[in-house]
Amino acid sequence: VENVGILAMELYFPSQYVDQTELEKFDGASTGKYTVGLGQLKMGFCSDREDINSICMTALHRLIEKNSINLHDIGRLEVGTETIIDKSKSVKTYLMTLFAEEGATDIEGIDTTNACYGGTAALFNAVNWVESSSWDGRKAIVVAGDIAVYGKGPARPTGGAGAVAVLIGPNAPLVLDCGVRASYMTHAYDFYKPDLASEFPFVDGKLSIKCYLSALDNCYNLYCKKMRKIDPDFKGLLSLDGMLFHCPYSKLVQKSLARVCFNDFLNASPEQREKQFPGLSNFSSHKLEETYFDRDVEKAFMTYSEALFEEKTKPSLYIAKNVGNMYTPSLYGGLASYLISKSPEQLIGKKFALFSYGSGLASTMYSINICNDMSVGSKLAKLLSSLNETVSLLNERQSVEPSKFSDIMDIRTMNYHTAPYQPSGSIDILFPGTYYLIDIDELRRRFYARK
Ligand code: ACO
Numbered sequence: 501v502e503n504v505g506i507l508a509m510e511l512y513f514p515s516q517y518v519d520q521t522e523l524e525k526f527d528g529a530s531t532g533k534y535t536v537g538l539g540q541l542k543m544g545f546c547s548d549r550e551d552i553n554s555i556c557m558t559a560l561h562r563l564i565e566k567n568s569i570n571l572h573d574i575g576r577l578e579v580g581t582e583t584i585i586d587k588s589k590s591v592k593t594y595l596m597t598l599f600a601e602e603g604a605t606d607i608e609g610i611d612t613t614n615a616c617y618g619g620t621a622a623l624f625n626a627v628n629w630v631e632s633s634s635w636d637g638r639k640a641i642v643v644a645g646d647i648a649v650y651g652k653g654p655a656r657p658t659g660g661a662g663a664v665a666v667l668i669g670p671n672a673p674l675v676l677d678c679g680v681r682a683s684y685m686t687h688a689y690d691f692y693k694p695d696l697a698s699e700f701p702f703v704d705g706k707l708s709i710k711c712y713l714s715a716l717d718n719c720y721n722l723y724c725k726k727m728r729k730i731d732p733d734f735k736g737l738l739s740l741d742g743m744l745f746h747c748p749y750s751k752l753v754q755k756s757l758a759r760v761c762f763n764d765f766l767n768a769s770p771e772q773r774e775k776q777f778p779g780l781s782n783f784s785s786h787k788l789e790e791t792y793f794d795r796d797v798e799k800a801f802m803t804y805s806e807a808l809f810e811e812k813t814k815p816s817l818y819i820a821k822n823v824g825n826m827y828t829p830s831l832y833g834g835l836a837s838y839l840i841s842k843s844p845e846q847l848i849g850k851k852f853a854l855f856s857y858g859s860g861l862a863s864t865m866y867s868i869n870i871c872n873d874m875s876v877g878s879k880l881a882k883l884l885s886s887l888n889e890t891v892s893l894l895n896e897r898q899s900v901e902p903s904k905f906s907d908i909m910d911i912r913t914m915n916y917h918t919a920p921y922q923p924s925g926s927i928d929i930l931f932p933g934t935y936y937l938i939d940i941d942e943l944r945r946r947f948y949a950r951k
Pocket of ligand 1: 530531532533534536537538616654655656657658691703704705706708709712747748749752825859
């Protein structure tokens with residue numbers, strides 16, 4: 501099989517959001533902290549009407565409907581999530597209700613979990629399956645979804661919610677590069693969810709940023725090394741048309757691109773440094789491990805990378821700025837945003853790198869090529885128009901004032917383990933086609949309907 505990758509893609513984000521400017525006021529934070537300091541505009545959230553099963557199902561059903569997928573043509577269904585509502589039963593098994601209705605039950609795959617990385621792990625599982633001897637000719641679907649909520653405090657504005665569903669198979673318009681994925685995995689307590697009685701994580705904000713940046717340094721350098729084995733002329737960022745990142749908040753992504761430039765700078769020969777990085781030579785003796793929070797390095801390389809950021813990364817931040825950190829789907833919301841900022845003609849033949857990060861920690865940098873075989877051009881055009889239609893729903897959401905948002909969060913928190921339970925959140929507010937929770941019975945079984 502050749503050109504295994506993404507054939508189609510759909511997303512789901514909630515129909516309600518809280519405005520970050522209003523949230524700053526409500527939280528008593530200084531003006532600009534969330535909007536300028538974190539670079540966020542709006543944060544999507546779910547009431548008690550939605551849970552991980554329902555949001556994943558909404559994204560999956562949208563993908564199936566919009567692409568008229570024959571369910572018997574799917575041989576693998578993978579879910580990546582860190583939103584755990586059951587310690588045993590996978591979200592995948594709930595998604596099977598859709599397939600079982602059609603008698604399609606011969607479908608491999610279950611859930612994969614490690615913070616925001618599960619979606620990427622699920623994607624790799626699906627791609628690997630199609631490329632393997634176990635493959636039976638059918639396609640795979642990967643669903644990544646999360647409801648990202650934090651307790652009251654500084655992390656709360658970095659929440660979000662959403663799901664993405666991706667169709668994987670051969671002869672795809674978006675092809676994953678083979679043999680160059682670069683991973684960095686190690687043990688850290690930067691963000692984790694050890695309290696099973698709570699929906700909220702334990703988070704060490706500063707440590708999580710340090711872990712994220714050190715994972716980026718490691719993945720980027722290893723990725724470049726692997727790329728240069730295939731293409732000795734590979735020049736890192738300069739050879740890439742786009743660079744996409746897992747996005748906890750937009751400002752960290754802008755800093756990450758600056759960090760990539762700092763890596764390129766340190767790796768350059770002295771002559772090359774003079775030419776490519778004029779005026780920055782006083783940073784030559786700085787070390788990666790000592791500069792995660794170095795203001796001078798950050799400022800110098802943020803300035804240096806401004807135009808590169810505008811061109812290669814900023815277009816990927818549209819959904820992230822308007823929905824927040826969706827956790828596992830975050831990077832794929834970035835991919836969708838980047839793709840719809842261009843026309844199919846502008847995308848053909850382009851290459852971009854993606855950095856996936858999940859606290860704890862697991863991270864990988866990999867790359868995608870837009871196939872320049874025009875026979876897949878129509879698949880690409882369809883993917884873009886479908887995504888465009890979905891993303892335009894961002895403008896049809898309802899704004900909820902922060903005090904009401906806070907009340908809705910309190911209801912979620914209070915009832916996280918209540919059973920039996922009838923959710924109280926509005927059904928009217930949901931987009932058509934959204935799955936929602938009707939009831940949790942005394943045996944804690946969940947029942948859903950579709951709007
Ligand atoms: N105007 C403009 N900028 C401001 C203002 C203002 N009025 N006030 C503060 N800022 C800036 C700060 O200078 C800071 O910028 P810097 O990052 O360049 O230093 C930024 O806004 C954030 O302010 P802090 O005081 O650093 O914020 P705080 O410590 O309160 O929280 C944090 C930020 C750590 C990101 C927190 O929201 C958090 O813990 N989030 C969850 C963890 C997370 O997202 N980690 C990222 C990787 S791991 C993952 O994906 C979960």
